[in-house]
Amino acid sequence: MAKDKKMVESITARDVDFAQWYTDVVKKAELTGYTSVKGCMVFKPAGYALWENIRNELDRRFKETGVQNVYLPMLIPESLLDKEKEHVEGFAPEVAWVTQGGLEKLPERMCVRPTSETLFCDLYSKDIQSYRDLPKVYNQWCSVLRWEKTTRPFLRSREFLWQEGHTAHATAEEAEARTVQMLNLYADFAEDFLAIPVLRGQKTDKEKFAGAVSTYTIEALMHDGKALQSGTSHNFGDGFAKAFGIQYTDKDNKLKYVYQTSWGMTTRMIGAIIMVHGDDDGLVLPPKVAPTQVVVIPIRQNAEGILDKAGEIADTLKKAGLRVKLDDSDRSPGWKFADQEMRGFPLRIEIGPKDMEKGQCVLVRRDTREKTVVKIEDAASASAQMLDTIQHDMFERAKKFRDEHIYEADTYEEFVDTANNKPGFIFAPWCGDVECENKIKEDLAVTSRCIPFGDSRIPKDGARCVCCGKPAKKMVYWGKAY
Amino acid sequence: MAKDKKMVESITARDVDFAQWYTDVVKKAELTGYTSVKGCMVFKPAGYALWENIRNELDRRFKETGVQNVYLPMLIPESLLDKEKEHVEGFAPEVAWVTQGGLEKLPERMCVRPTSETLFCDLYSKDIQSYRDLPKVYNQWCSVLRWEKTTRPFLRSREFLWQEGHTAHATAEEAEARTVQMLNLYADFAEDFLAIPVLRGQKTDKEKFAGAVSTYTIEALMHDGKALQSGTSHNFGDGFAKAFGIQYTDKDNKLKYVYQTSWGMTTRMIGAIIMVHGDDDGLVLPPKVAPTQVVVIPIRQNAEGILDKAGEIADTLKKAGLRVKLDDSDRSPGWKFADQEMRGFPLRIEIGPKDMEKGQCVLVRRDTREKTVVKIEDAASASAQMLDTIQHDMFERAKKFRDEHIYEADTYEEFVDTANNKPGFIFAPWCGDVECENKIKEDLAVTSRCIPFGDSRIPKDGARCVCCGKPAKKMVYWGKAY
Numbered sequence: 001m002a003k004d005k006k007m008v009e010s011i012t013a014r015d016v017d018f019a020q021w022y023t024d025v026v027k028k029a030e031l032t033g034y035t036s037v038k039g040c041m042v043f044k045p046a047g048y049a050l051w052e053n054i055r056n057e058l059d060r061r062f063k064e065t066g067v068q069n070v071y072l073p074m075l076i077p078e079s080l081l082d083k084e085k086e087h088v089e090g091f092a093p094e095v096a097w098v099t100q101g102g103l104e105k106l107p108e109r110m111c112v113r114p115t116s117e118t119l120f121c122d123l124y125s126k127d128i129q130s131y132r133d134l135p136k137v138y139n140q141w142c143s144v145l146r147w148e149k150t151t152r153p154f155l156r157s158r159e160f161l162w163q164e165g166h167t168a169h170a171t172a173e174e175a176e177a178r179t180v181q182m183l184n185l186y187a188d189f190a191e192d193f194l195a196i197p198v199l200r201g202q203k204t205d206k207e208k209f210a211g212a213v214s215t216y217t218i219e220a221l222m223h224d225g226k227a228l229q230s231g232t233s234h235n236f237g238d239g240f241a242k243a244f245g246i247q248y249t250d251k252d253n254k255l256k257y258v259y260q261t262s263w264g265m266t267t268r269m270i271g272a273i274i275m276v277h278g279d280d281d282g283l284v285l286p287p288k289v290a291p292t293q294v295v296v297i298p299i300r301q302n303a304e305g306i307l308d309k310a311g312e313i314a315d316t317l318k319k320a321g322l323r324v325k326l327d328d329s330d331r332s333p334g335w336k337f338a339d340q341e342m343r344g345f346p347l348r349i350e351i352g353p354k355d356m357e358k359g360q361c362v363l364v365r366r367d368t369r370e371k372t373v374v375k376i377e378d379a380a381s382a383s384a385q386m387l388d389t390i391q392h393d394m395f396e397r398a399k400k401f402r403d404e405h406i407y408e409a410d411t412y413e414e415f416v417d418t419a420n421n422k423p424g425f426i427f428a429p430w431c432g433d434v435e436c437e438n439k440i441k442e443d444l445a446v447t448s449r450c451i452p453f454g455d456s457r458i459p460k461d462g463a464r465c466v467c468c469g470k471p472a473k474k475m476v477y478w479g480k481a482y
Numbered sequence: 483m484a485k486d487k488k489m490v491e492s493i494t495a496r497d498v499d500f501a502q503w504y505t506d507v508v509k510k511a512e513l514t515g516y517t518s519v520k521g522c523m524v525f526k527p528a529g530y531a532l533w534e535n536i537r538n539e540l541d542r543r544f545k546e547t548g549v550q551n552v553y554l555p556m557l558i559p560e561s562l563l564d565k566e567k568e569h570v571e572g573f574a575p576e577v578a579w580v581t582q583g584g585l586e587k588l589p590e591r592m593c594v595r596p597t598s599e600t601l602f603c604d605l606y607s608k609d610i611q612s613y614r615d616l617p618k619v620y621n622q623w624c625s626v627l628r629w630e631k632t633t634r635p636f637l638r639s640r641e642f643l644w645q646e647g648h649t650a651h652a653t654a655e656e657a658e659a660r661t662v663q664m665l666n667l668y669a670d671f672a673e674d675f676l677a678i679p680v681l682r683g684q685k686t687d688k689e690k691f692a693g694a695v696s697t698y699t700i701e702a703l704m705h706d707g708k709a710l711q712s713g714t715s716h717n718f719g720d721g722f723a724k725a726f727g728i729q730y731t732d733k734d735n736k737l738k739y740v741y742q743t744s745w746g747m748t749t750r751m752i753g754a755i756i757m758v759h760g761d762d763d764g765l766v767l768p769p770k771v772a773p774t775q776v777v778v779i780p781i782r783q784n785a786e787g788i789l790d791k792a793g794e795i796a797d798t799l800k801k802a803g804l805r806v807k808l809d810d811s812d813r814s815p816g817w818k819f820a821d822q823e824m825r826g827f828p829l830r831i832e833i834g835p836k837d838m839e840k841g842q843c844v845l846v847r848r849d850t851r852e853k854t855v856v857k858i859e860d861a862a863s864a865s866a867q868m869l870d871t872i873q874h875d876m877f878e879r880a881k882k883f884r885d886e887h888i889y890e891a892d893t894y895e896e897f898v899d900t901a902n903n904k905p906g907f908i909f910a911p912w913c914g915d916v917e918c919e920n921k922i923k924e925d926l927a928v929t930s931r932c933i934p935f936g937d938s939r940i941p942k943d944g945a946r947c948v949c950c951g952k953p954a955k956k957m958v959y960w961g962k963a964y
Contacts, residue, residue, distance in 0.1 A: 070530050075522065142625070145556070
């Protein structure tokens with residue numbers, strides 16, 4: 001068994017070096033690969049299959065709310081990017097420029113899209129004339145390019161995959177409602193499907209999207225106590241509409257500007273899955289998103305009837321709608337166990353000669369290693385039930401961990417002590433001034449993650465800004481972030 | 483009714499100006515839109531939904547044959563593109579170059595991928611060491627960029643969407659088998675799912691892919707008699723493997739080069755659907771690919787109970803698994819009929835007060851306009867059956883048209899006469915010399931489309947090249963092409 005585990009023994013322990021652990025898991029589980037393209041990554045089959053499952057489920061949820069998919073060009077002419085001032089200032093420093101097409105120098109350079117607000121605005125300015133044309137609730141699945149200097153697989157790379165929703169509405173209220181609706185959709189998706197608990201709230205002005213009136217966010221806590229911004233939804237008001245001249249004739253025959261939103265979720269979420277659920281033996285995938293949910297592993301597979309029986313069990317599970325693999329390779333059982341654990345498949349079924357004699361097989365959970373013996377004829381129903389339990393338990397475990405890592409601070413001394421010694425979120429009052437955000441970032445590399453929704457955003461009577469001591473206006477979740 | 487039809491009356495008739503008819507249909511059915519990005523197109527919801535259905539079905543068929551999806555970077559460093567001589571010569575003149583990233587000029591320029599052979603080779607050279615690592619059967623869904631001078635929606639645009647499969651095998655035989663397997667998969671998909679009959683065959687050396695040993699193709703006939711290359715599958719032999727150093731240690735412990743293939747299908751297929759099936763009233767969509775298969779249209783929808791009953795029918799059809807819309811807008815029935823016809827939804831169901839009295843509704847086929855009265859309780863089963871019939875009939879009709887437009891020619895006089903006067907394929911013997919292909923292209927703008935598989939590729943005894951009169955080596959389908 002010691003030799004069998006060699007392949008996973010080379011994963012660095014989480015508590016020794018979290019960053020190295022992450023790199024090891026990504027590589028050993030074959031999620032990504034390297035090419036000769038600096039700063040870009042390859043999604044290998046195991047990594048891309050996670051994205052396909054995320055995409056399919058998100059897309060289904062989008063469509064239930066009336067979203068329609070479209071596809072716009074990957075190139076943006078410079079003059080188009082320049083139309084909205086804050087937006088271009090936010091993105092121009094990090095775009096890649098195409099200057100030559102075929103054998104000719106382009107009359108105007110174009111950037112590879114870092115995001116597509118400007119293209120959607122261009123389209124909407126042509127397609128929206130009347131109130132009958134509203135709302136437009138479009139989304140696109142694509143890749144975008146941002147010229148990052150330091151990169152890490154899934155978390156930060158020059159090219160990443162995402163969806164970007166872009167909507168246009170007749171009223172400010174409708175735009176605000178859509179912004180919140182999509183933020184909540186992201187939150188529910190993260191919690192239900194990825195088993196990742198999130199804080200929902202609003203970004204401060206300093207942290208909001210370039211060109212937005214307000215930005216809402218979901219923030220997740222990774223195992224190392226750092227926050228990961230996991231999905232954002234922006235309300236643009238009529239700023240872009242004015243810059244791009246997107247007007248419609250209303251029922252009262254008056255010409256009005258539309259109100260817009262945008263919202264996105266990216267392949268970062270794969271990084272979140274790894275860092276929330278993984279352990280020292282590798283990936284631990286929530287059953288709903290796992291491309292392979294169950295691996296059937298025969299013990300002494302050369303013994304008579306074992307391989308056939310293992311195959312039968314796998315087929316029965318497939319027929320029951322589970323995503324199943326039979327590992328009939330010529331490796332040893334121990335190697336296969338370690339391999340399944342490293343790849344994070346949520347459940348394995350072991351069946352050997354002694355089990356077969358007794359008409360039973362053994363279910364082993366990836367998350368807890370708990371073993372359960374079940375009758376062979378109950379394998380499918382027991383597996384389905386256990387996958388539900390695993391999904392549920394993984395969320396509860398992550399939520400307990402997250403809740404245990406939220407600290408309160410009333411004074412800067414407390415704040416500094418927590419930031420330096422207790423990884424996690426710090427929930428603390430804030431005066432509303434960007435100067436305090438800047439000081440906290442400079443002193444501690446801590447940023448405001450979000451102002452929560454609802455009553456918890458309101459400071460207690462007499463509460464003072466944790467940084468400057470002036471009266472507090474808002475409660476803020478602070479943290480170090482990816 | 484005349485006024486109701488106004489919107490479709492502005493579609494140019496096919497026989498008056500086929501190119502204008504195409505442009506009109508694409509625009510009126512809202513498949514595409516324009517942006518300020520020259521040579522690129524916008525896929526609007528109706529256009530993108532067709533691509534989603536194509537993608538999902540192709541992807542399902544791919545995975546049944548063991549294909550795994552991956553995603554590689556969109557940028558290719560120039561030195562990587564340069565590694566395979568024929569390949570770079572084929573693509574360098576039509577790529578777009580990124581020369582600046584962020585605020586800095588790049589040390590080496592990179593092109594936006596026109597196709598990804600070089601990136602896959604780069605990956606395979608790192609990931610393939612042993613016979614245990616073979617075969618690799620990878621595919622990616624993405625967009626590519628080729629700097630075309632003249633563009634047409636779906637048929638030729640600077641950016642288009644596609645899938646590109648790239649495989650690596652231990653032997654030449656296995657690579658050849660995969661090349662043929664994927665070509666047949668494309669052919670079956672085109673015929674079964676898109677109701678488009680295709681010729682299957684091999685490209686001549688002149689027409690094959692840059693860097694390939696052999697290229698197989700499916701060729702479809704459009705309504706104007708021009709051919710559309712609809713999917714290609716390439717056998718690369720070990721040429722790329724040698725250029726990129728992709729070697730593996732075989733069971734006999736010897737170092738060997740892999741054999742590779744690639745194969746692709748694109749958003750062109752949407753153009754094929756339009757040009758094979760469309761008519762003077764607009765699109766006609768085969769039921770299997772149609773995003774909306776049935777539209778329920780209430781007649782006198784303000785009459786009591788009509789709208790409810792129409793809604794009930796729509797719900798019943800949805801529950802039966804059909805893709806259904808209820809058109810309850812405030813337009814007139816005539817307008818709605820014309821709208822449904824223009825958008826090509828395969829079937830409509832009409833229900834008015836008189837029908838309701840009789841407990842019936844009227845099914846109207848888009849392809850033939852045939853009306854069938856059915857009991858309301860049979861609406862779902864009758865619709866499902868009729869959609870099957872439409873799918874079947876559309877294929878048969880297209881096949882009959884295609885077969886009636888294949889002409890044979892034994893002499894150059896016959897060949898010239900057919901090329902000038904009879905739109906369609908010309909099946910004629912060829913000596914195998916590129917000079918004859920060049921002459922035919924110069925004289926008539928006709929190109930070799932494919933050499934068919936099987937016995938029909940062998941010329942009759944004594945047959946002579948239709949161009950030069952030398953003994954014929956192969957039978958070739960010739961045609962004018964998009």
